[in-house]
Amino acid sequence: MRPVWKAVSWAGGVLGAAVTGAAVGVAAHSARGAARRRQADDTDFGRRPALPPSRESTVAADDGLPLSVEEVDPRDGGAAELTVVLVHGFALDRRCWGFQRASLAELTGPRVRQVLFDLRGHGRSGRASAESSTIEQLARDLDAVLRAVAPTGPLVLVGHSMGGMTIMALAEQRPDLFDDRVRGVAFIGTSAGQVGGSGLPRMVLSRRNPVPLALGRLASLQPVLVEGARRAGGQLAWSLVRRLAFGDRSVDPALVDLVDDMIDSTSVRVLTDFLETLGTHDRLLALAELRRCELLVLGGDADRLTPFSHSETMAEQLPEATLVRVAGAGHLVMLEQADTVTEHLVALIRRCAPEGDTGVDGSDTTKDEDGQACQQQA
Template structure:
């Protein structure tokens, strides 16, 4: 039976790759692969996953699921002008924002306070029921985080992939919030809908597909067995993560390790629970609420999950005043692959947002 389970492990990896631009199939820290290239790794000593927040807390979602939240104050201890909320994508967690949470608190123009949280069923947050594993619920979760952690003052929302979809869901649910308090929105490697039409094959998103349906059934009946099969072939999966997630084949092995670790921590059950909601996501009309904000649309032109054309271009067409940035050669997790570019563009977005609020004229 071993070859069958090896095939299952590999197939579950491909399923995750199709959805997230990486391989969900193996929870693997591929130390021996990284060791082969460590001499060329610019981030060999980067403290991925070890940045300490100023405060850590738990916010209860409206259905009781605990959401793990971290807060980072301006590096110089001054008063922040803006609260910036970072919303990660599917099968990842808040660690994907490593470079931005490291660098954005050092801004002085404007000074910002960061709020970073793990979405339900991801990272350190609590597990969701299948019924509430929806983008609609993610929008409500984001609202709960804002009500608890950003009760007053201007806000900037930054979302990657499914995190961007959660921001769109919140805009659909509470458009007045975007008019009154949200000054800036960044939509990174995300889509307003029709995810399966380009890049991500629609059949993978349907529960009618026998592979995800079979994995869902197995994860219900034999969760330990399914997760054990994901441990097979760590070298293969590390390479899948590198090749399917990133555009740059010389990407830092430590960054690939981080990506593989986040994906490996996402169970097959969580993967299958979110399939249908990704398939049904369609929020072009919700984008109208963002027209009162400064908006950045940023995506890599080597993104296999939400390709720049059409997804970023559709967002920009719906938001004609948005700044559209094409990250040359970058894949889906562009904030890890080209962190300098992403942080630079986010900094410019935040400066524009504060300038818009005060009536100042700022360069970008």
């Protein structure tokens, strides 16, 4: 049994590390890591309660799979003028947007309603089959969520990593939506293609790699054995999460714990099922469907998983986009440098606001003026 759980622990870690910046350890967390966890309990982030949703619902995807959805209304009770949809990445869940969620709820110029949901196989959403674990299906899921909880009104779509890829696939499938309702799109730490070309190990994403294939089959046949072996191996190595998901080694330990927990909550089967679609993702041409939108392309220059060169390649295809390079930030830039990411998201949202909207301070937030301000800032 010992060789089995070691193999599962190692292989699961390689797969997770390749896409999310984590790895599964083969031993218990070190005393040093445990000390950091105790320290994390005393941080402001650890004490701060999550902003509760205004509404929770379950949306049925087109294949019937249940998708867990939350909506967050403006904190001051005013009427929202547009909807912001936040789409998380692989092996994470909607908790990764905690900082942005709290800040955008306070926004008054314009007021926004937020929609957050867990991708299939992630968080509280239902478990998908291997066949439906594709970026194309994720795009159809996003479309189902929009039709259910945001059927009308202007939209801003924000995607991190595989969430950004999902938005690109939606643009392929529903170009009419981007002509009509989607006013803005933000791509954070993502890629339009050749994911294995730089940053991620090509061998891990290969359909011919026997390790993920064998691990996926084992996880399908013996899920209890695989997940038990994964946890017996020490769960996710805290130090590797910090090293691979973040750019700064002094990052708040509570943030590392949060990412550690999100990845640990994602089954090995999900890790293996989504590898092929990540490896074959190629949507550089689909970016043309977005040129009528206000655009933000943001990445960390210490991202080891989707290096900033991926953002630069996307910006070359989207010359009107605001390209933001966040110094020292890794793949989880929206957690590591939350204020910077939120600042640029707010600028994007204001450029997308209905003409003539004014905030509570009376300042004009029309598209042209805020667009100019954002370009100066960038």
